[in-house]
Amino acid sequence: MKKFEVLFTPFMIGNLKVKNRLVMSPMGTNSAGPDGRISMDEVDYFEARARGGVGLIITGTQFLTQDLAQGVLEGVVEKDYVIPMLTELTESVQKYGTKIIGQLSCGTGRNALLDRAGKPPVSASAIPTTMDPTLLCHPLTKEEISIIMDQFSHSAGILKRSGFDGIEVHAHAGYLIDQFMSPLWNKREDEYGGSMENRMRFPVEIVKAIRKAVGPNMPILFRISVDHRFEGGRGLEESMQMLKILEKAGVDALDIDAGSYETIDYIFPPAYLGDACMEYVCEPARKAVSIPIMNAGNHTPETAVQLIESGHADFAMLGRPLIADPDLPNKLLLNQREDIRPCIRCNEDCIGRIIGRNTKISCSVNPQVGFEHRFAIHKTNNTKKLVIVGGGPSGMEAARVAALKGHSVTLFEKETNLGGQLTSAATPPFKSKLRELVGWYEIQLEKLGVELVRNTIIESYHPILKEADHIIVGPGAEAIVPPIPGINRKNVVGAIESHLDKDLIKGNHIIITGGGLTGCDLALELAMEGKDVSIIEMGDTLAPGILYINAVSLNRMLDEFGVKQLTNHKVLAFEDNGVMVETKEGEQQLIKADTIINAFGMKPNTRVVDEISRLYPLKTRCIGDGVSIGKVGQAVRTGFYAAMSL
Numbered sequence: 001m002k003k004f005e006v007l008f009t010p011f012m013i014g015n016l017k018v019k020n021r022l023v024m025s026p027m028g029t030n031s032a033g034p035d036g037r038i039s040m041d042e043v044d045y046f047e048a049r050a051r052g053g054v055g056l057i058i059t060g061t062q063f064l065t066q067d068l069a070q071g072v073l074e075g076v077v078e079k080d081y082v083i084p085m086l087t088e089l090t091e092s093v094q095k096y097g098t099k100i101i102g103q104l105s106c107g108t109g110r111n112a113l114l115d116r117a118g119k120p121p122v123s124a125s126a127i128p129t130t131m132d133p134t135l136l137c138h139p140l141t142k143e144e145i146s147i148i149m150d151q152f153s154h155s156a157g158i159l160k161r162s163g164f165d166g167i168e169v170h171a172h173a174g175y176l177i178d179q180f181m182s183p184l185w186n187k188r189e190d191e192y193g194g195s196m197e198n199r200m201r202f203p204v205e206i207v208k209a210i211r212k213a214v215g216p217n218m219p220i221l222f223r224i225s226v227d228h229r230f231e232g233g234r235g236l237e238e239s240m241q242m243l244k245i246l247e248k249a250g251v252d253a254l255d256i257d258a259g260s261y262e263t264i265d266y267i268f269p270p271a272y273l274g275d276a277c278m279e280y281v282c283e284p285a286r287k288a289v290s291i292p293i294m295n296a297g298n299h300t301p302e303t304a305v306q307l308i309e310s311g312h313a314d315f316a317m318l319g320r321p322l323i324a325d326p327d328l329p330n331k332l333l334l335n336q337r338e339d340i341r342p343c344i345r346c347n348e349d350c351i352g353r354i355i356g357r358n359t360k361i362s363c364s365v366n367p368q369v370g371f372e373h374r375f376a377i378h379k380t381n382n383t384k385k386l387v388i389v390g391g392g393p394s395g396m397e398a399a400r401v402a403a404l405k406g407h408s409v410t411l412f413e414k415e416t417n418l419g420g421q422l423t424s425a426a427t428p429p430f431k432s433k434l435r436e437l438v439g440w441y442e443i444q445l446e447k448l449g450v451e452l453v454r455n456t457i458i459e460s461y462h463p464i465l466k467e468a469d470h471i472i473v474g475p476g477a478e479a480i481v482p483p484i485p486g487i488n489r490k491n492v493v494g495a496i497e498s499h500l501d502k503d504l505i506k507g508n509h510i511i512i513t514g515g516g517l518t519g520c521d522l523a524l525e526l527a528m529e530g531k532d533v534s535i536i537e538m539g540d541t542l543a544p545g546i547l548y549i550n551a552v553s554l555n556r557m558l559d560e561f562g563v564k565q566l567t568n569h570k571v572l573a574f575e576d577n578g579v580m581v582e583t584k585e586g587e588q589q590l591i592k593a594d595t596i597i598n599a600f601g602m603k604p605n606t607r608v609v610d611e612i613s614r615l616y617p618l619k620t621r622c623i624g625d626g627v628s629i630g631k632v633g634q635a636v637r638t639g640f641y642a643a644m645s646l
Contacts, residue, residue, distance in 0.1 A: 004301055004332045006308050010055075011315065013292050014219040014252035016165055018315070019097055020055035021308050022329050025296045025319035026103045026168065026223065026255075027350070028060035028074050031360035031370065036066060036076025041360065043089045044372040049322050050098035053329030056315070057093055058221070058255070061105040061170045062159075064151040068107035068176075071116030073358070077104065077155040086162035094163070101221060102164040104155055104210075106148050109176030110137050110185065111261050116358070124180040124202075125187040130261050142190065145202065149209040156213040166219035166252070167210055169203065173225045173267050174260040177203050181224075181242060182234050200242060204249045211250055221294075222246050223255040226281045230262040236281065240288040253292040255317070256281050265552040269298045271345040272430050272553035276303035282312035298345065301332055323350055323363050338443050341365055342436040349633045352547045364633025365437060367640040375644065379406045384646055387465060388412065389458045389608065390474030392420025393632055394624030396441040397639030398472045402646060403448035410451040412458045418442055420476050420624075421602075422632065424499035425518070428525035434632070460611035471616055472642050473609040474624035474635070477602035486574030487598065495522055495599040507594020508532050511579050513571050515542040519599035520554060527561035534564040534591060536571060536581060566591070602629050621645075 008020045031039045046057055063069035065078045075082065086102075093100045111130045112121035121129060122144070123137035140148070156167055171177035179185040180202035186193050192201050203222070210220055224246075226239035243254060257278040259266025269277050278297030285293055295307060296317035304316030322328055324343035331340050342365070346352075349364040363369035368376070384407050388395050391413030399411045417423055419438040426434035445452060458465070465471055479494050481487060493504045495518050510526055512519045515537025527533045535542060542558075542565060543551060558565065568584035578592035604625050613620045623638040 004305060004337075006305055007301070007316070007329075008333060011292065013166065013221070015217050016099060016219045018055045018099055020053075020329065021315050022054050022056075022304065023294055023315045023317045024049055024054050024057040024322050025317040026058040026060050026170070027319050027323070027361070028072070028354065029361045029370065030073045030354040030358070032073050032075045034073075035081075036063075036069070036078060037082050037085050038075045038089060039360075040085075040088075041370055041373070043085070043092055045361075045370060046089060046100070047092040048326040048372050050093040050096040050100075052322070052326035053096075053333060054098055054318075054322060055329075056099045056101065058101045058168055059089075059103050061103050062155075064104065064106050064148065064155045068105075068122075070107060070112045070121060072108075072113070073360075077102075077158050078151075080158065083158060083162050086159070086164075090163035090165075094165075099165040101166040101168050101219075102159040102162070103168040103170050103223070104152065104159070105170035105175065106152070106206075107176045109174075109179045111174055123176065124185055124192065127179075127185050127187065130174075139188070142192075145192065145205075149205055152206050152209040153213040156210040160214050160218060166221060167214065168221035168223055168255060169206055169210070170223050171203055172223045174228070174262070177206065178225070178260075182228070184232050184234070196238070196241060196245075200245045204245065207246070207249045207251055219252040220250065221253045221255055222251045225259050225266075226256050226285065227258040228260040228262065229258055229266055230260065233260055233262065236284050240284055243285060243289050247289045247291050251291065253294060254285065254289065255294045255296070256285055257296045263552070264549050266297075268347050268351045268549045269345065270347055270550040270553050271433060272550070272557055273298060274430065275300055276307070279303065279307055279312075282307065282310070286312045301328070301337065301340070320345065320350060320363075323361070323369055324366050338440070341440055342433050344433040344437055344632060346632065347547050347549050348631055351549065355549075356547070364631070365636055367637045375640075377401060377404045377644070380646070383407055384469040385467065386410070386470045386472065386646065387458075387468040388472045388474070389612070390420065390476055390624065391415075391418040391452075391454075392474050392476055392624055392635060393422055393437075393441075394635040394639035394642075395420075395472070395474035396438075396445065397636045398474070398623060398643045399450045400441065400444050400448065401640055401643035403445070403450050405643065405646065407646060409448075410453060410464070411445065412453045412456050414455070414457045416454055418452070418454075420474070421496065424496045425521070427499045428521055429528070430524070431521070437632075459608065460615050465612060465616060469619065470646055471612060471620045472639075473612055473620065473622050473626060474639065475605050475607075475609045475622065475626040477625040477629055478605040479598065480600045480603050481598065482600055484571055484573060489574050489576065489596075491576060491594070492574050492596045492598060495519065495597055498522065498597050505531075505595045505597070509592060509594045510534070510597065511536060511591060511593035511595075512597045512599050513579060514599035514601060515539070515565070515567065516599065516601055517543045517546050518601070519597075520546075520558065522597065522599060523563045524554070524557055524561060527558075527563045532562075534566055534593070536569045536579060536591065537565070537567045538570045540567050542567065604629060
């Protein structure tokens with residue numbers, strides 16, 4: 001505890017006392033109803049984080065009106081009928097001593113998802129929309145601006161009556177308010193455009209409108225990206241002047257980081273960006289203002305301590321880490337750091353579900369997220385003997401959940417180490433969280449009394465299967481080895497093997513055949529080690545299945561480390577000195593290499609599970625890659641479901 005005790009000192013935001021320095025970052029859940037009322041699932045979700053010990057929760061954005069929400073399934077604070085459910089939220093959180101701030105937004109502006117918006121979005125000026133540059137935004141008139149100010153007052157009053165402890169203005173990352181603040185997007189020639197004072201008029205009027213509604217004692221926070229991180233965007237120097245104006249306008253605390261939709265990976269920072277990737281904005285902000293500062297961006301408990309001890313910020317904000325493990329603060333208090341389930345920064349089942357499926361938030365490593373009530377784990381009165389075959393992520397999750405339910409669990413793994421393909425995928429420095437996840441599972445399974453049998457292959461005739469009440473098989477996957485001439489040469493190695501044994505990689509010139517995520521991550525890893533790396537991919541893009549937010553970071557880093565990206569190249573043959581390919585134009589050429597790494601992908605390895613299922617069809621369930629080749633979250637979820645169904 002002593003290592004983290006600085007995180008558990010109270011701090012004031014205006015007149016509001018927060019019990020510790022850990023803040024849950026504002027993140028949307030996409031779980032509200034069509035009338036703008038938040039769901040009971042969202043109440044359960046936030047209550048779990050309050051019960052877990054965080055000092056302050058800032059909700060995801062809630063919109064002033066249905067029109068400004070532009071089809072997004074977040075709360076809308078327009079009608080009084082939302083108050084009872086919001087009160088359910090605030091009081092469910094506050095009973096644990098946690099404070100809760102309601103975030104308000106007048107919309108995404110040019111960043112609207114056009115398929116859900118229904119009409120052209122509004123902005124400061126008639127600028128192109130982010131999703132379709134041929135479509136121009138509707139510039140707000142002064143009359144419309146005046147209406148928005150009244151709406152801020154009205155919505156702030158609703159939040160106050162609902163019991164919130166404060167209000168945060170969402171002016172982040174190129175949303176509508178930021179579009180007024182930034183000369184790149186604000187082309188107005190009236191009193192809301194031109195000089196910094198004029199561009200800041202819109203946010204300052206918003207702060208004043210809220211203050212008018214909530215009175216002098218309720219804290220007002222302001223969320224702002226102080227470094228857009230792209231050419232033409234706003235940088236630190238200009239943003240510091242804006243922070244001073246906001247402080248003078250009566251803002252009680254600043255929620256600062258970096259990024260915009262042009263650099264969207266900083267809004268949802270993936271694994272590639274590393275720890276505390278936006279901490280750098282705090283020191284200049286501390287010099288500019290005297291009000292409390294909060295900072296987000298891939299913080300860990302350790303970087304949170306460093307941030308607070310530096311004096312550059314007063315609160316460390318944790319977003320996805322609190323999604324992955326709502327009990328993170330309490331585990332630090334109880335000196336249980338090793339029990340904190342790590343966020344792997346994959347983005348797949350939090351923002352990925354919202355963007356890709358328009359469904360509510362969940363988590364790749366914690367399937368209970370968004371289903372806290374429905375997926376609660378309860379002890380059983382009917383203990384079963386469970387055998388799990390395969391210690392990959394699906395098997396480990398099945399073993400953990402089944403043991404929590406009280407079943408007798410034996411887990412068999414053919415290798416010495418648990419983790420399955422995570423063991424190889426976790427070797428790059430930017431995938432350290434995958435290593436942490438495997439370590440976390442090993443600790444949990446040991447504490448739960450799961451019997452681990454390593455270095456053991458289970459076939460269908462093994463007597464323990466007959467004795468078991470239930471059998472869960474996570475068979476894993478095996479590499480695809482296409483019948484290409486020369487693929488068995490000594491200079492050709494598999495992607496998994498090359499991850500695990502770098503001695504197999506000879507020389508400095510490396511070719512990776514296959515540009516999926518595995519090949520790209522391996523290419524980046526080797527390039528970071530100083531290798532000259534080329535990726536050969538038959539398709540026209542690399543890593544086509546990767547979430548586009550993550551792809552922004554990956555592609556930038558591949559370029560930074562000089563990885564050659566040869567798309568639309570078909571592998572014809574593996575030679576002793578390289579790879580013979582055919583280009584899109586039909587030209588054949590030899591690309592020289594010292595080592596060639598096969599990364600053509602994976603296929604399910606279902607022989608064992610098929611044989612077990614034939615013998616024991618009523619008590620066998622297949623999970624993980626045996627169901628379908630997928631990412632970590634899919635594997636974990638299949639293991640969770642299998643154990644929960646017992």
